Amino acid sequence: MLTNEIAANIVLETSLRLNRNINIMNEHGVIIASGDASRIGHIHEGALKVLKTGEILSISVENAEVLKGSQPGINLPIVFQERIVGVIGITGSPAEIQDFGGLVKMTTELMIKQNFIITQMEWKQRTKEMIIEELLKTEPSYNHIKLGLTLLKKQLDPPYVSCIIQIIEQPIPNNTLIKNLEFILGEQPAIISFINIKRIFIALSECDPFEIENVFNRIAKELKRLKVTFRLSFSTLFNTLNKFSESYFDCELALNITDHKVEIIPYSKLEAKALIYKTEHVEAEKFAKRIINKTLEKYSETLETFFDHNLNIQRTADALFIHRNTLIYRLNKIQEETGYDPKLFRDALTLQIAIWAAKRVKND
Numbered sequence: 001m002l003t004n005e006i007a008a009n010i011v012l013e014t015s016l017r018l019n020r021n022i023n024i025m026n027e028h029g030v031i032i033a034s035g036d037a038s039r040i041g042h043i044h045e046g047a048l049k050v051l052k053t054g055e056i057l058s059i060s061v062e063n064a065e066v067l068k069g070s071q072p073g074i075n076l077p078i079v080f081q082e083r084i085v086g087v088i089g090i091t092g093s094p095a096e097i098q099d100f101g102g103l104v105k106m107t108t109e110l111m112i113k114q115n116f117i118i119t120q121m122e123w124k125q126r127t128k129e130m131i132i133e134e135l136l137k138t139e140p141s142y143n144h145i146k147l148g149l150t151l152l153k154k155q156l157d158p159p160y161v162s163c164i165i166q167i168i169e170q171p172i173p174n175n176t177l178i179k180n181l182e183f184i185l186g187e188q189p190a191i192i193s194f195i196n197i198k199r200i201f202i203a204l205s206e207c208d209p210f211e212i213e214n215v216f217n218r219i220a221k222e223l224k225r226l227k228v229t230f231r232l233s234f235s236t237l238f239n240t241l242n243k244f245s246e247s248y249f250d251c252e253l254a255l256n257i258t259d260h261k262v263e264i265i266p267y268s269k270l271e272a273k274a275l276i277y278k279t280e281h282v283e284a285e286k287f288a289k290r291i292i293n294k295t296l297e298k299y300s301e302t303l304e305t306f307f308d309h310n311l312n313i314q315r316t317a318d319a320l321f322i323h324r325n326t327l328i329y330r331l332n333k334i335q336e337e338t339g340y341d342p343k344l345f346r347d348a349l350t351l352q353i354a355i356w357a358a359k360r361v362k363n364d
Contacts, residue, residue, distance in 0.1 A: 001080050001081075001085045001112055001116060002024070002026055002027070002032075002078065002080075002085045002086040002112060004032050004033065006111065006112060006115050007024035007026075007032045007033035007086070008033045009111065010022070010024055010033065010088070010107075010108050010111055011023075011024055011033040011034060011035055013107075013111070014104055014107065014108070015035045018090070018100065018104070020035075020090055020091060020092055020097065021034065021035040021036055021090075021091040021092075022034070022035055022088065022089070022090060022091075022104075023035075023036075023039060023044065023088070023089040023091070024078075024086060024087075024088055024089075024108075025044045025047035025075075025086055025087040025088075025089065026085075026086050027051060027084065027085055027086055029043050029044050029045070029047040029048040029051060029087070030042070030043060030044070031043075031044050031047075032086075035091075043068065044070055044075075044087070044089065045067040045068045045070055046059050046067045046070040046075045046087075046089065047075055047086075047087035047089065049067075049075075050075045050076070050077050050084075050087045051077070051084055051087060054077055054084055055077070056074060056075065056076050056077070056101070057074065057075045058073075058074050058075075058094040058098070059071070059072055059073055059074070059075065059094070060072060060094065070089075071089075071091050072091065072092065072093060072094070073089055073090050073091040073092050073093075073094065073097065074089070074090055074094050074097055074098055074101045075087050075088070075089040075090075076088050076089075076090075076101055076102075076104070076105040077105075078105065078108055078109060078112065079109060080109060080112050080113065080116070085112070088104060088105060088108050090104060121175065124152060125175070125178070125193065127148050127151055127152055128148075128152070128191050128192065128193045129193045129194075129195075130144070130148050131144075131145055131148040131149065131152075131191050131203075132191055132193050132195060132201050132203060133195075134148070135191075135203055135241065135244040135245070136195075136201070136244055136245050136248050137245060138242075138245050139242070140241060140242060140244070140245075142241065145241065154189065154191070155189060155205070156189065156191070156203065156205040156241070157189070157205050157206050158205065158206075158238075158239040158240070159205075159206070159207050159209070159237040159238065159239055160203065160204060160205050160207065160237065160238050160239070160241070160243070160244065160247075161204045161207045161212055161234055161235055161236075161237055161238075161247075162201070162202070162203060162204075162234065162235040162244055162247035162248050162250070162251055163201070163202040163204065163216065163219075163232065163233070163234040163235070163251065164199060164200070164201060164232070164233050164234075164248070164251040164252060164255060165199070165200040165201075165202070165219075165223070165230050165231075165232050166198065166199055166230060166231045166232070166233075166255055167198045167199065167200065167228065167229075167230055168198075168229040168230060168231070169227075169228065169229035170228050170229075171226075171227050171228070172226055172227075172228070174194055177200075177226065177228065178192055178193070178194070178200075180222055180226060181200070181202070181219060181222065184218050184219055184222045185204075185215070185218075185219075188204060188206070188207075188215060189204070189205045189206050190202055190203060190204045190205065191203045201248070202219075203244060207237055209237055212234070212237070213266065216232060216234055216264055216266075217264070219232065220232060220263060220264055230263065231255055231260065231262070231263055231265070232263060232264050232265065233251040233252075233254035233255050233258075233264075233265040233266075233267060234251060234265075234266060234267065235247035235248075235250050235251050235267050236250070236267055236268050236271070250267045250274065251267060253267075253274050253277055253278075254266075254267045254270060254274065256277075256363075257270065257273060257274065257277060257359075257360075258270065273356050276353060276356040276357050276360050277356075277360050279357075279360075281360075281361065281364050284357040284360050284361055285357070285361045287353070287354060287357050288354055288357040288358040288360075288361055290354075291338060291340070291350065291351065291354035292354055292355075292358050293337055293338065296334060296337065296338055296351070296354070296355075299330050299333065299334055300355060301320075302316075302320060302327065302330050302331075303334065303342060303351060303355065304355065305319050305320055306327075306331070306342060306348075307342075307348065307352050311342070311343060311345070311348060313327055313328065313331075313343075331343060334351070335347075338351070
């Protein structure tokens with residue numbers, strides 16, 4: 001707990017404030033940090049007494065000669081988690097420094113505690129990163145995952161869901177953001193970590209299919225409260241750990257093929273479209289070229305708006321700010337040129353797939 005680095009920081013901080021020499025001794029009575037560098041590495045017999053008795057020791061000019069490696073001053077036990085981990089010594093006349101000795105001891109113990117908390121947080125976060133890194137491999141090591149979960153005292157049980165949060169703007173530190181997301185998830189078992197500078201991955205377990213959208217709505221609400229600009233996608237449910245890699249790519253694909261203005265993207269809502277992007281490029285290109293012509297290219301916006309409004313002519317015309325008859329003319333023109341009537345479900349589906357395929361080919 002009391003490392004040389006922590007001890008050096010304590011000496012630096014307290015020496016500057018008190019204008020006194022400070023010594024820090026470890027649990028073996030060895031001076032590991034001091035305002036007087038020549039004393040580092042020497043045994044401090046006064047510290048050995050404090051370690052043995054657990055009591056404050058005042059050293060006068062007279063008995064300083066008896067206690068090897070000691071100088072006049074006071075020596076106080078450093079206690080952490082009910083155990084003496086070292087001794088702090090303040091050089092000077094005991095009568096002059098005894099009033100603030102307790103404050104120095106308390107400050108030292110607080111610094112050790114703060115460092116311990118930070119170290120624990122960093123260790124836990126590194127373990128989470130290791131688990132997620134393993135989960136996202138095509139052939140994950142279940143032993144490594146199990147070990148990490150055991151260290152964190154967590155479990156991951158099916159059904160699972162993957163989530164990517166793509167960060168656009170983030171006004172708060174990473175650890176604060178992760179901490180807030182974990183708080184929002186509450187009892188929902190999950191592992192959360194940044195996987196690169198602008199991307200968070202969440203592995204959720206024990207997911208309720210009827211509640212999962214509410215979970216991500218809560219996350220989105222919290223991100224907005226924190227003034228984080230983001231896009232979020234989440235996978236369908238799955239039951240085995242080796243599917244995390246596949247579900248991650250589904251989430252990534254969902255982000256790539258959806259309008260950037262859309263914040264929350266369930267993969268289940270665009271699974272049909274995603275299939276086109278999983279098809280071989282040559283097949284997608286072949287299909288797109290067979291259906292798409294200049295007329296369809298000219299009226300592609302009209303057609304997509306028509307599909308977005310569930311083949312409803314009036315609502316589509318209103319959305320495009322055109323007369324109903326103008327829309328009907330365009331739809332008829334598409335039918336004449338392609339042989340597919342966009343007002344019929346089966347033909348509309350073919351045209352929609354052709355548009356998706358053309359976009360996929362263009363983006364490749």
